[in-house]
Amino acid sequence: MIETIATRPYDDQKPGTSGLRKKVPHFKQPHYVHNFLQATFDTVGRGDLETLVIGGDGRYFNRDVVAIAIRMAAANGYGRVIVGQGGILSTPAASNLIRKRGAAGGIILSASHNPGGPNGDFGIKYNIENGGPAPERITSAIYEKTRSIERFRIFSAPAPEFDAVGEHRLGDMVVEVVDPVSDYADLMEELFDFPKIRALIDGGFTLRFDAMHAVTGPYATEILENRLGAAKGSVVNAVPMEDFGGGHPDPNAVHAANLIAAMMSEDGPDFGAASDGDGDRNLIVGKGIVVTPSDSLAVLAANAHLAPAYRQGIAGVARSMPTSQAVDRVADKLGIKTFETPTGWKYFGNLLDAGKVTICGEESAGTGSDHVREKDGVWAVLLWLNILAERRESVRGIVEGHWSEFGRTFYQRHDFEEVDSDKAEGLMESLRDRLASMAGQRFGSLVVSEADDFSYKDPIDGSVATGQGVRIVFSGGGRIVFRLSGTGTAGATLRVYIERYESNPDRHGDAPGEALAELISIADSVGEIRRRTGRTEPDVIT
Structure with a gap:
């Protein structure tokens, strides 16, 4: 009834x-x-x-x-x-x-x-x-x-x-x-060269996937261990738990510290990965290197043709506005278009449905393609494995080779979590009020070339999204972005994105914190972060 x-x-x-x-x-x-x-x-x-x-x-x-x-x-x-x-x-x-x-x-x-x-x-x-x-x-x-x-x-x-x-x-x-697993696992087997990946693993290639006691445990176990032959136990924290085993299912340097520590050791696995609570985010780690989400997106776009599903090439790429511009340089070389959207996977849907793009990504560890309409952590891991199986290079070797070809975009995201909502909104309003006069101002050795509050007009349905984040661009390619995240549940999360492009290969080995030091200092002073929030440093840096 x-x-x-x-x-x-x-x-x-x-x-x-x-x-x-x-x-x-x-x-x-x-x-x-x-x-x-x-x-x-x-x-x-x-x-x-x-x-x-x-x-x-x-x-x-x-x-x-x-x-x-x-x-x-x-x-x-x-x-x-x-x-x-x-x-x-x-x-x-x-x-x-x-x-x-x-x-x-x-x-x-x-x-x-x-x-x-x-x-x-x-x-x-x-x-x-x-x-x-x-x-x-x-x-x-x-x-x-x-x-x-x-x-x-x-x-x-x-x-x-x-x-x-x-x-x-x-x-x-x-x-x-x-x-819940079988249809998805079958789809992955259609997209990727499972026999070639299995041959890589059979040849002694080792991996570790941290499911963080979240939803991807059963998926990764079925695909990586059962179908691809990775050693039993390669998937760790594989049993989903209502409280994620007391952990925080966010695949970043803070919450996946144990995985990263294992990958930094001499006897660690060849490849490491993690996913989040619902399986749509990913972390990629090689021996001695943590791959930033923005770099991962660029590497996947540049090498997607090595997987069966993408052998005919990709139609275009899309990235959220705060994601680094590393993938733009790949698209330029491939002769395809890059679309810059607001944060949120929903903005990629029309582009994917219209066949304008094949691969999409967000700086918050989300990557995916036109096989579904969500970001997909296990998909990203399998595309990386397919690339490794074809190229027979290390993760570090592939990333450093990518930098040599396209240049390196140094990039960090600074998260200030559970900030008082009124203070966070006040910070953003102050930035917006100063945008009109910011162009031409000098901060340290850098000069602002343009500054705006990002808006987006969907090229398919004409819908408009405004107020999507403050962008400050400097001559020479440096960039700072300020926005409030919509994924938290307490207070406000202020996210500050900092990037700088470096074409000189002699500087590609610099530590990101050093390469971005001046921009990090400028972000604090321009955003008035310390004065308005009382925070002296971010809660998380990714």
Whole structure:
């Protein structure tokens, strides 16, 4: 039986860059989840008996919300829901299922790289029929619905169990529980030369993949160990846990320190990688070298033709505005176009659907291609392995060879986390107020050539996004970008991106902190970071 239950709106359900994210206790408020899901169903529209994909990264509260979503989908006219076994689906695997099964969309439950547990973070986002995150016109409409919602619909019976593969019914709706790994692993086997990668591994090549007790453990185990023959135990922290084993599932130098330490030792593996909570981010490490996400994007674009799926070349590349311009130089040499978008994978969807680009990337460790409509951590790892299997060089050798050919873009991102929101907004407003007079100003030895607040007009649908980050560009190619992140759940995260291009190969071995020292100092003084926030150094540098 379908029940219609009265409710009252909450005023804080505006989705951010990657959906609605809050602390678990916040989501546990009466009807908080129900309101957001009903507003989503009311907004997206669908034909009768359409299919919906549901799954998440397995963090605390995941199972509860999967069950709620199943019951509400049955009450809102869906004919079938496809649920990952145990409520588990990595974000790229969910995108693949939406596309493969012709679903109307999907409910993805994740707070990505944010910590989990009873007092940790949780998130809900809606992906549309192309498998990608809902664009801003949809998320804005969902938010408007949440502000006036008065009732929600839910099936009165409990949701069927979803721990075993098979089909059940809830009223007139079919609940199909699927193996969350198999379809995705099959797709990867179509894209990459598994026999060649397996031959590399059989020849003594060693690797370590840190799943960080997050969703990619089962995916990496099936693909790397079972299908490609890596030694058992090559995937570490492989069992997903509701609190990620007490860790922070963010693949960066701070939270993947153990992996990086192993890769820096003489007897460490040849290749190291990690992924995040929901499987869409990646970290690539070679012996003695941590590959920055921006460099990784550039290397993958330059070498994609070595993998079967991309042998005919790539149509174009897209990067988020704060991502370094290293991939632009690759595109120039390949004679293809580079698109610069706001941060958020949803901005790549139209470009991918229109065939304008093949490979996309964000500086926040996200890389992907047109095989799905999400960034994909395991895909990036496999493309790296395919390149290594073809070139038979080390990770360091490939990266240093890339710098020799294209020049090196020194790059860092400085994160100031949980900054008082009013102070963070004040910092950004002050920067915007000074933009008009900034061109021509000298800071140290550098002169500002241009400064703006980035806006983007989608070349496919003409939609416009404004206020996407302050850019300060210096003569000679240096650049500082300031923006507030939309992925946190407490206060504001101020992100400062600093880059400088170096063509002289004699300087390519410089430490990034040294190469960027002057720009780092300028960023603090121009942004008035210390004065406005009280922070003397970032919480995380990547």
